[in-house]
Each structure stands twice: as C-alpha cells, then as structure tokens.
Amino acid sequence: MTAASLRVEGVTAGYGPVRALVDVSVDVPDGAVVAVLGGNGAGKSTLLRAVSRTLAFHGGALRGGSVSFGGRRLDGLAAAELVAAGVVQVPEGRQVFARMTVADNLRAGALGARGGARGRARGGERDRAWGGARARAHRRAAALARVHGLFPVLRQRAQQRAGLLSGGEQQMLALGRALMAEPRLLLLDEPTLGLAPMAAARIADTIREINAQGTSVLLVEQNAAVALKLASSAYVLETGRVALAGPAAELAVSDEVRRRYLGVVDETAAQDAESVSTSLPRLGRWPA
Amino acid sequence: MRGAPRSRRPPPGSRRPEPPSGPDGPAADAAGPVPAAPGVPELRVTGLTVRFAGLTALDDVSFTVRPGSVHAVIGPNGAGKSTCFNVLSGVYRATSGSVRLGGHELTGLPPHRIAGLGVARTFQNLALPPYATVSDTLMLGRHRLTRAGFLAAGLRLPSAAREEARHGARVREIAAFTGLEPYLDHPAGALPYGLQKLVELGRALCTEPRLLLLDEPVAGMTSAARRRTAALVAGIRDSLGISIVLVEHDMGVVMRLADEVTVLDFGRRIAGGAPEAVQRDPEVVRAYLGEAAPEDGGAPAAGRGHR
Amino acid sequence: SGKANDDDAAEGDGGGSELRVGDGVTATTVPLGVLTDMTGVYATLGKSVTQAQQLYFDRFNADGGVCGRTVELTVRDHGYDPQKAVSAYTELEPEVLGFPQFIGSPYVAAVKDRIDGQDKGLVIPQAWSATLLGSENIRQIGATYDVEMINAVDFLVREGAVGKGDRIGHVYFEGDYGENALAGSEYAAEAAGLTVVGKKIKATDQDMTAQVTSLAKAEVSAVLMSAGPRQSASLAGVAAASGLDVPIVGSNPTFAPQLLETAAGPALLKNFHVSTSTLPIGSPEPGPAELAAAYGKEYPGELLDTGVIAGWSAADLFGEALQRACKAKNLTRGGVTEALLSIDSMDTGFGITHDFSDPAEPSTRESLILRPDAEAKGGMVVAEEAFTATAAADYAVGGAEG
C-alpha cells in the first residue's frame, strides 16, 4: 500500500435515526484526484465528515466500516489529529472564522500544519524545536505566499474581518486556509459553490496545481463537468450508497451521469421531457 | 443552443426546462404568457452607493426593473451583488442614492417595512431556522399578511384560528408548487442543502411578494435540480406576474431566465441590457466570464444545463 | 379527608390545678423550633447561636427539664433565603411551642402578622433593631442598636474624644440594623452638639478606603460602626495606616475574634471599642467563664464569639419563661408569653439585668463598652462597666419615625 492513499471501506454513518451513508467504499490513491458526485442529500458531505471525523459536530456518528490513510486507521483519532496526519478538509459552507481577520484566518489554518506548532515543541526537544521553529516559519511564509498568489484578494483584504467578505471571497479564504496546513490529502466540499465562472476556473486550476505538487484530493462537487475533468476516478452516490464508480473519463461519457450530473440533455430525452411537460408549474395569485 | 430561448415570453414551456414534479394541471396551458400582474410596481435604483470602512462596495449603480420581468444582476465575487440586495431589503443602509419601488422610497426604511411593501428575498448563505419545521418556516413568510397579535393568539380568538387556517392552506399550496410538500413536517435545518435553498425560495414566496430578490437560488444544486428550480422561477414569474431580481453565477440559468442583465464589477455597473448582448460584451467577458478556454471548461458554470 | 378537623383534644381545659399544654407539647417533650442560618450570610452567627442553645437545653434537660418534660430543638437552616425562611416557619409553627432563635429580621417581619395574629408563639429574633419592638410575642434580649449607639456617643464624649461642635463619622449597613443605629447616633449627637457624617455601605463592601478618605476629609474626631466585622477591620486598618488616628466604637455585631490575626489587628487593639449589652465571653465573671468552659468542652476548637452569648442568653430567657409557665400550670403559647411578661428583672449572668414587662421597650438601656484584647478568650475585655447614658434614658426607642 502506498504511503498516502485513503481507503474508505464499508462505511455506514448517520445522524440520529437518519442513515446518510450505507456501506460506502472509496479509494483515493496517492497523488490522485477523486471526485464524488451525487444529488442533494446523497451523502457527499457526510462522506467527507466521516473521513475528517467531524460527524459528531453535526450530531452524527460513524456506525461501521473503516477509514485509513497511508495505512493508518483514522477512525479513532480526533479531528485535530487528522490535520497533523496531513488530512485537511474544506468544510461545506466555508465556515471561515467570521470575526477574525483574513490574516488571522490564514494563521489559524497553519496551526495544525504537519510538524507544526503543536506536537513537537515540547520537553527535551528544545533545540530541535528552535530549529524547527525557524523552518516552520519559513514554510509558513512560503505557504502564505502561495495562497496569496492564488487568491490576491486575500492579501488586499488581510485586515478585514472574514465575516464581511462576499460569499465567493469567503470560499477563497476557506480554501486558502486549508492550504496553509500543507495537506497531503485535501478534502474539498463543493469548492466552487457560489463562485463566479472565472473564479471557479481558477479554483479548478488551483486544485490541479496542488495536486501536481503532490497532494491527493477527494473532491465533492456539484459542478460535475469540472469535477470529472479534474479527477482520475469518480464515484456517484445516491441516497447514501455508491451507485456508480469508475475512471472519470468513462463516467463522463455514461448516459446516466451525462443526464443527471452534467446536465446534458440528449436529444431524445429532451424531446421526451418536453412533450411530457408542456407546461410550467403554476401557482394562483393570492387574492387581496 | 447556447443562449437558449431569448424571445420574450415564448409559448409556455416550449423550450423551457422540465417542470418540477409538482402538480401541473391542464389549467396550465390555458394561460398564456402572463403580463405583469396589476399593482406590480417598477423598481428604480439610481446612483446607489454603499461604502464600508475603506471599501466602496457599490459605486453609483443605477438600473431599472420593469414590472413583471426577470432582471439578473451578475458580476464577479465581491462585486457588490449581495450588498445591492441588502440595500434593497433594508439590511444595509445606502451611503447615497435612491431605491424607489413604485411610489415608495426604500432607502432608510427598516427591513420589515420594506417587506410590508411586498419585497421578499432569499439569502445566499442560508438563513433558515435550525429546528423549526418547513411548514413553520413557510408560515413565517405569512407574517406580514396576518394580524394575530399576542392577545389574539394567546386567547385563541376565532379570528386567529380562521386566519391560521386560511394561510395554512395557502402555505400548502405554495409548498406543493415548490415541491416541498413532502417535507412540511421536517425540521428545515436538517434538509439537504438543495432542499434548504428551495425552502428559502418557498418562504420568500409565502410573503406574496411583488418584487422577489433571489440571491444565487441554484448554487449548490445538481444540474437536474438547477433545471427544476429555474423552471420554478420562470413559473413564478409567469403565473404571478411579479418582478424578480436574480443574482446567479450559473450563466445558463441567467441566460434562460433573464429579460435584462446588469453587470457589476468592483461595485460599478460595467454593462447592462439584453442577455445576449451582455454575454458578448468584451468588458463582461474580461471581468466576469473569462475567455472561455474550452479546453479546461474555463467557465464551467456557464453553459451548464444546455450546450 | 386527610386533614379534617378531628378536634385536637390535647389541650386540657385549664382547671386551676391541671397543667394546660398545647401546640406540640407532649407528655414527655416540649418541642421548640430554631430558624437559623448556617449556610448563608449569617452562617457564622447562626452556628454559634445554635450550638450555644443546644448546649443550654442539654443542660436544661439534664437539670430536669420543665414540668417533667424535656425540651427538643428542631433546627431548620434557611440559609438566609426568604422563601426557605418563611417555609421553615410554616413547617415548624404547628409543631412547636415557640422559637428561641429566628435569624433574619426581615423574615421575622414577614411572619410578624401571623405570629401576632393566630400563631402567638414566642419568637426570639437574633436581631436588635427597634423596629421589631412592640409585639408581645417577638422579644429581643438586650439593648437595641440605637440605644447602643447613644451609649457609645456618651462614652466618646466622656472620654474626651469628641466635644461640642465636633464631627463624628458613622459607617452603617443599609437595612434596619444600620438605620436603627444611625437614628441612635443622630439623636445622641444632637444632644451632645455633634454632627454625624453618615456613610452607608452594603454587606458586600469590603474595602473601606473610600469611606476613610472621606471621613478624614470631613475631619471627624471619632467613628461609629454599625456594620460587620470585616468592615470594622478594614476601616480600622485603613484609618490607622492613613493617619486617621481616632477612636472607633462599633455596635455589637462589628467584632469577631478572628480579626485580631489580620493586618488590622494592631489598629483594632489600639482604637476599637464595642458597645454592647453583655459581658464578653472572656470575662472572668462566673457567667461568661462557665459558659466559655462548657462551650469549649462541648465544641472543642470552635470559636468563642458574641453569637455564643447571644444564643445562650436567648435560650436562658426562653428556659426561664418555660419554667415560669410551668409554675403557672400553663405550658401553652399564651402561657409562655404571659410568663415572659412577668419577668421584670432577670440577671442572665452577663453583666446586665433585663426587664421584659413592656413589649414596647428594649429589655435594657444599659451598655458595656468592650475593647479588643489579644490575650482574652473571645478577644475582648470590658473597658467600661454597664451604664446608661442620660440621653439613652430619655430616648423614645424606635422614635417617632418607627
């Protein structure tokens, strides 16, 4: 097994009485980009939460199956320990620290960086810690420069409170923040949500670039066109189960995926659709 | 087929996307394109400027929304679209400029007064209650149309009960229209993202608006759901005849729905007019759409849903 | 139904020779209620008073009790909470003959109407405000706070600490304790041609620096205290440190022996006095000495403070009333109240003779002046034997203002 591949095996998870994932297995080989598609409520975010150990924050729990990264079981660790192991998630809905400045958000991103502030700087390792501190500062500066390069707006707005950024700007910040941790595996939950076309394209480029620098990516995306272009393989979730899986290129040409996720309406289907639904939905006016 | 149906008010549904699974009775085809409903006023934004400490989010923006039309506002992230909505709905105060809805000046009014004039909106970042059911959430939309106060509700006066029943029926009607009926008893906060967006839309509809402001209504939806929602929006316009202002990054949806487009960049209006014209406008392409580099799907959102 | 009247036949109908009993008194016991505070703000007081009373009634019972019955105390700790205090009263009232202890004068006031109206049980509150005077059933033992302060002013004048035209500070607690004391000091000051500079504080105020500063500014020649021990310590300490070297006379509750070990100890020893109506527990007189010995034996290691004497005296008074009621063959509430009214000269052995024949009058107008002494048990010794200031003798207790 390669050093840094993610294996999700037979995972079942849910929220209270709600079962959101049933026996889901997903593989992210080292250095790959893997996409997960699926309708709203299919369980995509739940899958990422199951990997990043944050289900508990939503009142959910992992009920079965295993998750391992680089051969190490993850399902016993705390969310924070995962970051140290190199797995970093960009959560759904951005979740930037609204009252902190953009700069502090990025600093927060670097808190759990591998070999980061916590963990090493303890006890008799003072010397190494000092040496490490300098190296760490360097790496952090480099990471910051990279993030600023990717999203110049984050440099311009460094002192603005993150909560006041526009939706798209927050999305950039969320991604930038995650990159500060220098992840080996990046879990992305709809990174292009709410982004303007150009910005979405830039995110796509960024993902590709990050991936080229050796970070594996597990990508949850509504934007299936982008996702399937970026990914080497893909999974389709439906009501918590894996409905389809395979190389991205193959999925991209499958009718099912084309119709449901790429929004490609092939001619006959379109005809069907139009003949069936000759009308728009209607709602009567409210009197008075 | 890029650029979809452009003719104003095409025969109903002809090139429209598939409708939601809601009821579509035969009554539907009888009604042709509905003109603006009576009493739907024009929205006129003039010289709108909003400044935050050291940042001009909107800079002298003007546009007009014709009664009964869909007016799209597009622009890159941070261009000021949501800020514009926030001013229209009274959440922010404009630094200067005016917003007139028919005879009413909106700037300076508190949000609930603006809502009282028939302006409803959805939120880009969901603003739904975490525990209340969908049905209660929608009922909240009826607030401005109902009267029962502490006394009437506390004493359960018959008037309050009657009001509740009457408006409850309308809420179910709207829920059926938006496809939310099966979820009426679910807590809104635990629904999947896509459905939450629909609840937002339904709640706004429940206020029986004359002007509906939609902030990225299809963001986070699968493409099938996007089509359904777009059809829903078209359905709202056609059956209610109200004006709709739409902020959306999905150019497919914008092109399909909008009668007119205003483009913002860094708070300034850089273009405006008919959708096709705007889409070809080099300034817009530069600032927003990007040189569509087909190789990597440069503007992936654009063209989604129909190519 | 459960509590339907089935004619309580306990009460004898009182032929001259037969003993009348009632209100929980059985063939073997006389139940009394103790409403105390052992967990609230007056916990210090409550604990000493309760223990002293238990000690008293243990002896009382050992000496044969009353009318062949032993006294049984039921203790309720209300933690100085009004709701609990009133509830505790409601709970115990039907079952006991009376209350030798009831801490918290507002709560006594709260049930006053019930006591005077239907209940008619004897209650001895551990508070000496003149506002509680006037009821046959609620009786304090000792001088009221106003009288204490009048005597204190008299002491200061006689000592030459203050003279006509001088100013005298008075630091007092908000509430009837402080306000009653202030009424006394103002009365006495007027009589002696002094001006009172009042400083009202709260029980939560711990630091008297501001008060000292402004008293110094007002150039007072002496200070009266009607607060708690902490406030006296702080005041004495700050005054000494900042050069306000004037005598301080406090009301009875202003001193605790623990204070002598604090930073303010030396200042207290130098300038502090207490005006009170009992001998200190450290006094060599037989009363205090015996009590101190007995208490120390029963509760080794416990502090000997004024609460011990207050509790003992109240119990003693109650015991005396019980004995007299027994003698009058009337061990009912009414009998006890009556018995108390017949006590017009009772020497509890603590330096002062009390007269309970007039409910509208304090049982004494005498005060002793005590001063701290690190060597003495309980930290205080007598500085001046019991006296009544002329002003105190003329004073209409409780005043026109009620």
Next chain:
Amino acid sequence: MSEPLTAPRRAPRRYALPAAAGAGLLVALALPFYLDRFWLQAGLFAMAAAIGAIGLNLLTGATGQLSLGHAFFLAVGAYGYCALAGGDEEGLTGLGLPTAVAAAGAVLLAGLAGGLLSPIAGRLSGAYLGIATLALIFIGQHLLFNADDLTGGYNGRAVPPLELFGYRFDDSEDVLLNVPFGAAEKLWYVGLALLVAGALFARGVLRGRPGRAMNALRDHRIAAGVMGVPVARLRAGVFVLSSMYAGLAGVLLALVFQRTVPEYFGFVLSLEYLAMIVVGGLGSVAGAVLGAAFVSLLPQVFMRYSESLPLVSATGDGGVAPGEASRYLYGAAVVAVVLFLPGGLARLAPRRRTPEKKEPSDAEDAIQTQTSAHRA
C-alpha cells in the same frame, strides 16, 4: 434523500395527554383537602415560580433574549400590588384600590417597567443583554431600599390579602367539608387558576403567529426582519409580555408571603428562574412549569426531610448541613440537565410517568409546544 427522514415523526400520544392533564387538574383541585400548610405553601411558591418561568421562557427560550433581571419585574409586581392595594398604614403610601384591580394594575405596571427598558432590550442580545438586565437587579434593590414610603424599606411591606367578590383570601379560617381553610388553602385555587390561564395563554402565543416570529427572531434576526417581522418592536413586545408574567408571579408570591421583603428579589432569584427554564426545557411552557416545580420544591423537600438523609447533619457540627446538601444537589442537577438532558425535563415528561406527575403544577403537562423541539 435517505429514507428514514420521510418516516412519520408524529408521536402517537395525542389523546393520552389531554386525559392526563385533566386527571392532573382534578388531583390539583383536591390537594388542599389533604396537604398541610407547608406543602400547600411550597406548592404555591412553585405555581408562582411556574408563572414567572413561563414568562422568562417566552423571552429567553423562545425569543433568545437572555435576561438576568427577571427578579426585578417580580418585585415590581409584588410591590406594585402592595402599593396599589395597600392603605396608608405604617407611614407607607398606598392607593387602597380594590385588591383585584390592584393585582391587574401591578401586572400592567410590570409590563410598563418592561416597556421602559425596551430601548435596551430592543438593541442588545446575548451576554450583553444578560448582563445589562443584571443592572435591573441592582437598580431594583436600590429602589426597594430607598423608596421606603412605597416599599417599607428593609423590612418590607405587609401584603393586603386578596379579596374577590367580597371573599377574602386571608388567614381567617373557613371550614369546608370539615377542613379548615386558611390563606394557603384559599390561595391554592387562585394560584391554580392563574397558572392554568397563564400557561394556556403562553401556549397559544407560542403556537400562533407571534410564537413563530419570536422563534424566527431567535434563530436569525436579519432573516426575521426581512420576512416582515418588526424586530425591535417584537423584542420589546416580548419583553413587556414576559415582564407581565413576572409581575403576575410577583403578585402571587406577595400574596403567599404575606409580606414582601426586598432581599428576596435579588440576583439569586433571577438565576433560579434561568435555572428553571433550562432544567425544564427552553422555549416550552411545559418546560417552564416542570423546571419551576423542580427548582422551587427541591430545597423545600430537602429542608423538610433533612434529618432522615444520610451524611447530613442537622446542626452543622462538622458534617454537611441540609442547606448545603440541597445546594449541592441543586447545582449538580442544573449541570446534569444541561449536560445529559438537552431539552430539559420536558423531554422526559411525556414518555415516563414520574411521581412528579401528581404535582398540581403539572396540570399543564399536556402542553407540548412546537417550540419544545428546540434542541437547547
């Protein structure tokens, strides 16, 4: 969509509850014939607390406005009643109004006091509002101690007994079915009636249009405003309503105490009311009632049975005093409910038949507002 979400979630106990409520009410009506004054008084304290807690739950639970100043409004109710109903005895000022009018007046007065605070209540939220309302406690105490001719100062003021249609709710004994009826017995029915009425009213408010707006305000202020809810006005309105409940509770408390003392209306009382709604369950009427019963009866039970409790010594000679034991338990109970019973006691009540069911205040047990779904 995962399937379980569509499963029906209506609990099948719609009919059981009204029946239970009816039975509870009957028991409550019979209690004065069986319980002694101590327990009736304890029950009355609990009823008054329940009324006040319902009011606080409207404000804090349902609208999300934290208030530490509830005790102040209780004081306004209690003293308002005394001042309106009382005469000029003891050197005090009083209007001598008929007591029923005075009681209503006191409730209105409390509402007015709440209204005066609306410039602050309408603007603040969260911890800031909480501590701002704490100021009320101190201001209240200051007024109570200083406005002696209205409040009677430190030793408080006697409470004129209630008189309705010529019937006096005082200690003069009436004998009913061979049971002597004193103040506690008579007031019991007044308390019960007020509690039931107050609870039903609050339930109506919570389930109706105002309740939805209040919850919306709690959940998302801006969205509520945009949906047409007049935020500041509603906040102020709820504050007034909640103060009126507190005022009513104050009136009842005063009647039970027979004398109002300023010290009662302090910080600790405010905290107790907060504890009630949290222990009972935020946002629901049933929660407020259960919490009030728990918080106000627990210490009474403890004090009463202190002797028979292990490890507790009555006189504080070394061991744990009953007062202390009850405080430990009370504190621990608050913590335990917050930690292990999110949603409070109201969550347990419908399912399990606890002995507490017999408590009269549980007549309102049936009340399960929609808002009790609030997950705390």
Next chain:
Amino acid sequence: MTTFVELLIGGLSTGSVYALIALGFVVIFKATEVVNFAHASLLLAGGYVAARLSGHIGFWPALAVGIAGAATVGALVEFLVIRRYRGGEHSVLAIATIGVDIVLLTEFTRLIGTDVLTLGDPWGDAVLTFGSVTVPQTRIAALAAAALLITAFLLAFRYTSWGVAMRAAAENREAAALMGVRLGRVSLSAWAVAGALAAVAALFLTVFPTPGLERSTSFAAFKAFPAAIIGGLDSTAGALAGGLIVGVTEAMATGYQAELSFLGRGLGDVAPYLVMLLVLLARPAGLFGTRELTRV
C-alpha cells in the same frame, strides 16, 4: 488636593482589582464564548488554597500553590462540565456554570466556615501617600499586576498560536478542529488560565485593606460583570478600562454621596451598573468589544 483627585486615585486603585477579575471573565469568553458565572467560586478556590497554606510554607510559595490550585479547579470544571456539553448554545452552557458555581461556592464557604483567612503578604498595611490621599501599597501592586497581566494577554491573544487557536475555537468549533486545533486542550487551558487569574485577583481581594479571605469575598465578582461589559466582553484591554471605570464610578458615587442624595443612599453599588447601561446605549458591544457581525 481636591476631593475629586483623591476619589479618582482611590477608585483607580480598587478598579485595578476589578480589572483582574474581569480579565478572567474575558479570557473564558474569548476562548469559549461562555459567560462564566463560576468565576466567583474560582476566586474563592485560589484564595482558600493560598491562605490555608501561607501560614505553613510562606506567602510566595503559598500564592504559587494557590494559583496552581485555582487553575486546577478551573481545568476540572472544563474537563468535567464544559467539555461534556453537546449542544451549541453558549447561554445554556453559561447556566451550567451557574450550577458549578453553586456547588463550588457551597463547598468553599463550608471549608472556610467562620474563619477569616489571612495571607501574610509582604505589603502588610503599608500605604503610599500622595498629598492627602493614601493608597495602600497592595493596590499599587494590584494595578501593576493588572496592567502587566492584561498586556501579556493582549499580546498572547493577538500574536501567539495559542491566541489564534483560542479565538478560532470560540468562534467555530468544527472549523477550528479542521484546522488542527485541539479543542479540548484549548478550552482546558483557557479555564486553567482563568482560574489562575482568579487566584491572583483573590490575592488582592484578601490582603489589606480587606481583613482576609472570607465567604463573602466572592461577591466582588459582581463588580467585575459591569467591568467586563463596559470594556467589551471580548477585549482584554477593555477589562482594564472597565475595571478602572467601575472602580472610579463607585468611588465617586460613594464620595459624593451627600451631593447625590436625591438619588438615594448607597449609590456606590448601583452606579457602575448605571454607567454600564449608558455605555451600552451608546455602544452595544462595550467600549472595546467587537460588534456582532452578521452579514447575509
């Protein structure tokens, strides 16, 4: 020197103690968004341990142990209560701290019993005199300690990883966890620090001019509420400002009691709260607090 100046100096000196208490509130609020009603009992914990030991091991060691003890109590509260809370509402958690406070306060008042515990501190009853104003040396020490600690925390919050982690955790637990912040440790450390600060405050509440530690020492926490709010609940500098303002207000209200008699006697306790209300009317988040930010 005028009365005004005297009162001012006196007020500043008491205010510095309030500032220390308020700082403890602020630290917990910043780290967990919880209003800590148990702070009063942390005060007692620190004071109790230090005072009980000082007779045996001397002042400074006792103080150190007291600080450690209060920190431990704070940490235990976090570990046993705060950490176990599964809901998301800070005000509910604040009520849990009320429960904690009741238990701890009962325990410590029981332990302290009727004693007045003294610390045997090096300052004793020494005072400094400025003109006609005397200020106890202990108060100068308190002011110095408050200024020092508050500066230290200001810097720590702003510039250290610990500070960033703490703010992040307070704001969004999930996101903070995803950034590798160990929520448990961060919140534990905040409570421990708050406990330690409470012990320092208890020190100054126990030494001259107050006679010693007693059960009512914890009431001083009531002065810290308005102090923390006036400054802004999430501002360390605000704690200092708020504490001093409360101290001065109280001193002025007491000092000018005669002139203000129309407002009733005993104004000193209410005045800080009145000032707080005025500040809140003008600035709903206190003088230095961050305003609530919601954008849609």
